Amino acid sequence: MTQVAPPALRWRAVVPASLLVLFYALPWMRWDGRQALLFDLPARRFDLFGLTLWPQDVGVLFGAVAVLTCTLVLLTTLAGRVWCGYACPQTLWSGLFRWIERSAARRLRPPALASLVKHLAWAGIALWTGITFVGLFSPIQPLVAGVWTARWSGWETFWVLFYATAAWANAGFLREQVCIDLCPYARVAPLLCDADTPQICYDACRAEPRGHRERGQGSVRQRGRGLLDPTSASDYAFRAAHPALAGPPPRFAADRLGDCLDCGACVQACPMQLDVRAGPQPDCIACGACVDACDAQMRAWQFPTGLVKLASENAVKGRPRRWLRPRALAALLSLIALLGVGLHSL
Numbered sequence: 001m002t003q004v005a006p007p008a009l010r011w012r013a014v015v016p017a018s019l020l021v022l023f024y025a026l027p028w029m030r031w032d033g034r035q036a037l038l039f040d041l042p043a044r045r046f047d048l049f050g051l052t053l054w055p056q057d058v059g060v061l062f063g064a065v066a067v068l069t070c071t072l073v074l075l076t077t078l079a080g081r082v083w084c085g086y087a088c089p090q091t092l093w094s095g096l097f098r099w100i101e102r103s104a105a106r107r108l109r110p111p112a113l114a115s116l117v118k119h120l121a122w123a124g125i126a127l128w129t130g131i132t133f134v135g136l137f138s139p140i141q142p143l144v145a146g147v148w149t150a151r152w153s154g155w156e157t158f159w160v161l162f163y164a165t166a167a168w169a170n171a172g173f174l175r176e177q178v179c180i181d182l183c184p185y186a187r188v189a190p191l192l193c194d195a196d197t198p199q200i201c202y203d204a205c206r207a208e209p210r211g212h213r214e215r216g217q218g219s220v221r222q223r224g225r226g227l228l229d230p231t232s233a234s235d236y237a238f239r240a241a242h243p244a245l246a247g248p249p250p251r252f253a254a255d256r257l258g259d260c261l262d263c264g265a266c267v268q269a270c271p272m273q274l275d276v277r278a279g280p281q282p283d284c285i286a287c288g289a290c291v292d293a294c295d296a297q298m299r300a301w302q303f304p305t306g307l308v309k310l311a312s313e314n315a316v317k318g319r320p321r322r323w324l325r326p327r328a329l330a331a332l333l334s335l336i337a338l339l340g341v342g343l344h345s346l
């Protein structure tokens with residue numbers, strides 16, 4: 001039987017898929033008869049959709065990088081790690097390679113055939129990624145024609161193979177280790193967030209105490225159990241997350257259980273191998289995979305969704321939202337100042 005992804009899963013895949021399509025299409029776009037985006041280093045000429053930059057315009061490029069950096073800081077403070085979850089190249093290609101891996105394993109037998117198809121697909125995508133990237137620095141049409149005529153220059157050959165190897169290794173093997181061990185933004189992002197920044201969180205008041213149960217028990221609301229007070233809820237969550245410290249968790253009668261089925265679906269879905277029930281964690285890339293996995297379980301048991309959800313710390317604790325936020329204001333004022341300087345110097 002064909003498995004149909006739940007609506008949220010399909011929606012979440014739209015942004016990464018669109019960005020991948022945009023990347024592969026970029027070097028093929030034309031503007032006034034020329035390649036629309038071309039960093040032609042030998043000619044010292046940068047074409048940006050009709051705007052031509054020469055070496056003396058390098059300040060524009062530095063300004064654009066500064067504006068993008070401030071925009072990312074502001075976005076992180078206001079919306080959390082959406083860059084990590086939806087737009088970072090590491091996330092996009094890891095997701096694509098993982099999807100190929102799972103699709104091949106699910107559809108092809110024997111496993112050796114699935115592995116062969118997976119590696120061929122990974123190699124093809126990695127090579128095309130290298131060609132596409134180099135196609136932003138060397139005209140794409142002759143570059144692609146060179147695949148068949150073997151007429152690449154030495155530097156074209158080096159960089160195509162370099163980026164193909166990087167894509168293959170990072171997306172096929174290193175994956176989220178890059179986020180954990182190598183990415184500088186991952187180190188800085190938690191510092192840019194405050195108590196009003198949305199993050200993925202677990203509704204312990206509704207979910208705890210967690211536990212397996214027979215089908216037929218309703219949700220806490222359907223049973224009239226209601227929500228736990230925040231102190232008891234965090235105590236249960238802490239005990240479950242740290243059995244070595246707190247000892248084995250007590251067993252509860254089914255009518256006292258919260259809505260967490262302790263099914264582990266959220267943990268299995270997490271690319272960072274995190275348990276969202278242990279509280280906010282700096283390695284969380286806000287991809288929402290645990291939200292989708294838990295919502296699917298809630299729907300299957302006819303419980304309300306949203307046991308794992310995107311919400312700020314203040315919203316979870318019922319505190320009012322603050323509008324004067326130092327990090328957001330600093331980023332916004334820097335962005336306005338940069339744009340003002342840029343417009344003034346035009």
Ligand code: SF4
Pocket residue numbers: 200269270271272273274275276283284285286287288289290291
């Ligand atoms: S806990 Fe894991 S699955 Fe959930 S949003 Fe964070 S990284 Fe994604």
Ligand code: SF4
Pocket residue numbers: 210259260261262263264265266267277293294295297307308
């Ligand atoms: S997927 Fe939901 S119900 Fe299952 S363990 Fe995670 S939080 Fe609990």
